[in-house]
Amino acid sequence: MRYTLKDLININEFKNITEQFYNLTKVPYCLLDNNQNVIFFKGEPFFYNQKSKLFKETHIPIVIEQEHIGTFVIGTSINKEVIADSQITPFKCIVNLIEEMATQQLYLKNFHEKNSQIKTVTQHDENHLYSILQNMPIMINALDEKGSIIMWNRECELVTGYSADEIINNPTAIELLHPDKAYRDQLCNDLLKNGNDFRDWEVNITCKNGEIKTIMWSNILQSIPILGWNIGAIGIDITNRKRMEENLKQTSAELELIFKAIPDLYFLSDLDGTIRKCKTNSISKFYVQIEEFIGKKIQEVLPVSITKQFEKAINQIQISAVPVLIDYPLQLDDEIYYFEARLLPLFKDKIMIIVRDITERKKTTELLKKSDTLKAVGQLAAGIAHEVRNPLTVIKGFMQLLQQEAGEDKEYFRLIFSEIRGIETILQEFLSIAKPNVVVFEPKNLCTILDNVVALISTQAIIKNIRITLNMDFENLLVECCEIQLKQVFFNILQNSIEAIQNGQEITINVKKHNSTEVMICISDKGVGIPPERIKRLGEPFYSTKEKGTGVGLMISYQIIESHGGKINIRSQVGKGTTVIVFLPIYNNTVVDFS
Structure with a gap:
């Protein structure tokens, strides 16, 4: 092919299309030409040298008219290590978009290459010129000074479903193609404002079957003046391209809405536990600063006992592809906090981790358990105190009688009474549980x-x-x-x-x-x-x-x-x-x- 990929796509436009998607996924990528030269890359670390040996499994080839002119590479680092497995579906959409853009530009370049031939034809054979324009694989449309359509080639017929007989010199043709009056008025105002010198002008056309398609028109009369044409333009059907752009925007918007809807803290991680993105809405205390998670594996940040839980959960997700719930304690500011983490599979190689502070819930649960225990203990304590106090009173009474007759063994009695008082103190504590005293504040x-x-x-x-x-x-x-x-x-x-x-x-x-x-x-x-x-x-x-x-x-x-x-x-x-x-x-x- 005479043209390279860099000749056929607008690098700035490509950057704008992919920027938002990268911000959400944090998956690095690179665009190479057919000589493995870097055209554009996004994400760190990535390509800094001009030629890199790449992994086949990260390649998505870019093919125009059955010829390979470039490669879209996902997640390969400069040291040849795979950063992340490819997310095939979303990135194939991007590649399709590149191919669509490149194909359209190729048609335009092929058209302009025929300028000299067309100029020669206009001088010698008008019929030959008409034949060339009719059969070009690009839409060609022309209006005379009265605003009537006088040129409607076969590509126009294929794209819109309207034949040349239905459009050429038809005073209502503009209304057929643009039935909405407000939209027609807008097009007229744009044309008056910009004049005939327009390029890449995106216009919606209503086809014969009611489908609305987007055509990108560019004026050609400055380079190819044709007798009788007041406005002449070539057009490319970019409907599929616009749909792909909208799909990418919608995917990005849906992901953003999901992330915003999460009430607490979320992480987006690879299957190896590497954190790619994190965001918080309500959790205020962290084990480390939130920025320190980015680019690190969970194992590098959290304690070993907790990372083992995460590793087990991630393995379970890879096997069964179902959400996993874990909970764990963390010591923050000398206090124990409890967290719940819900791990969800996202795409083929990403995991969303939603973390919620459940400390208060845990405390409430423990209080309820303790309350039930205290109730049972109170009943038990009342029974024990009653059953022990009665025989203890008898024992104490007889010991006091025996003490009066004791001789040299009085020291033993003092020890016995000391232990009895200890038992009575414990019984009093039991009774205070079973039957708390009425207090005045x-x-x-x-x-x-x-x-x-x-x-x-x-x-x-x-x-x-x-x-x-x-x-x-x-x-x-x-x-x-x-x-x-x-x-x-x-x-x-x-x-x-x-x-x-x-x-x-x-x-x-x-x-x-x-x-x-x-x-x-x-x-x-x-x-x-x-x-x-x-x-x-x-x-x-x-x-x-x-x-x-x-x-x-x-x-x-x-x-x-x-x-x-x-x-x-x-x-x-x-x-x-x-x-x-x-x-x-x-x-x-x-x-x-x-x-």
């Missing part, structure tokens, strides 16, 4: 409550040479509470800290406003810490990190704080210590700062 100064608790527990701290430091940003802060219950909570937390740290260490209590409506009490120690798998179980009935603990104390603390409209968070690192954070609502925003 009153506005109380939180600072005073904490001062009293620290003073009360300081005797235990002094024995182990432990310092308790209380830091408060204010001298008076009211919370609506049951004072006895709050003291019980803070006493229990401080007692746990004292037991967790070694002699001579320090416990710090920091009290400050969390926001305009909440106060935050942080109780920190540098003890042994709590493993992550145990933290999430704290507050469960009968679960304790202490060897002889019942777990009831912390469970009751959770209940008390929740009944006060607050919450407890526990942050801990093994070997570094634990921080218990208690949030409580401020009463009527009453805070007096230290001056």
Whole structure:
């Protein structure tokens, strides 16, 4: 072929057509001529050298009139590694569009090559000229000074279905081809505005069967003046090309709508887990910055335990091509968040991953489970307390009688009564679960409550040479509470800290406003810490990190704080210590700062 692909297509037009599709898919591609020279590429990394040895499976040949004039290559890097498997269907549409554009330009060039022949013919044989124009594989249309169509060649007949007899010198021909009056007026205005010097003018024509086709007209009279022709133009049917462009736009628009409809976070990944695109609408906290996902595999970003779940899900999608749902925890800002990921097959080599924050849902589910457990535990505790208290009372009474007659064995009795008191304390805790006391909430100064608790527990701290430091940003802060219950909570937390740290260490209590409506009490120690798998179980009935603990104390603390409209968070690192954070609502925003 005398022309190269670069001669036959408009590179800028091709860029515009493919730009939006690339932005959505992030699949790199390259256009080569028949000598493997790069005409155009999009995406990194790709072709930087002028000639590259390519993989056959990424090729889509471009063929014009049964001759190979170029290649459209998908996803091959400069180091000969395949970036992504070809998405055959969408990219074949692009190749078809290139072939359509190139074919049309080839027709135009062939037409202009006959200029000299036509000019010679106009001087010697008008009939011969008419025969050439009639049989050219391109639409040729001409109007005289009165606006009547005087030339309508065979290609015009094939494209529109109207014969030359129906169009030539027919005063209503324009109305047949353009039945919409408003559109006819628009064409007339365009013609008056631009004159006869027009090129690539896209005009819709209504065919005889009612189908509307798009014809691209270009004026030829400047290069080929023909006697009697006021307007003369060659036209190319670009209907298929326009449809392909619209299909590509529609595909891009549909993908964009899908992405915009996703409420939280989505990733577009290859089958190997490489993230090509990501977008968020509502999730505000991330394991890493969102931009760091792009171009990396999931395995390079997330913890191993989670990536194994994703790898298993991706393998399942490749086998069954059905959506897969997984959920996993992630530690963000020292807190555990829970996420749900739905993996959906997209095209043949892409996976859409939709991620949603389900932390609140998870907490609600856990609270419901805990509520059911507490109900059962309450019933069990009432039964145990009743069954144990009666015989324990009898045992205690007889032991008191025997103690009066004891001689040298009084030390044993003191030990026995000490253990009985321990049992009675546990029974009292059980009864507080089964039948909580009716409490009265009153506005109380939180600072005073904490001062009293620290003073009360300081005797235990002094024995182990432990310092308790209380830091408060204010001298008076009211919370609506049951004072006895709050003291019980803070006493229990401080007692746990004292037991967790070694002699001579320090416990710090920091009290400050969390926001305009909440106060935050942080109780920190540098003890042994709590493993992550145990933290999430704290507050469960009968679960304790202490060897002889019942777990009831912390469970009751959770209940008390929740009944006060607050919450407890526990942050801990093994070997570094634990921080218990208690949030409580401020009463009527009453805070007096230290001056």
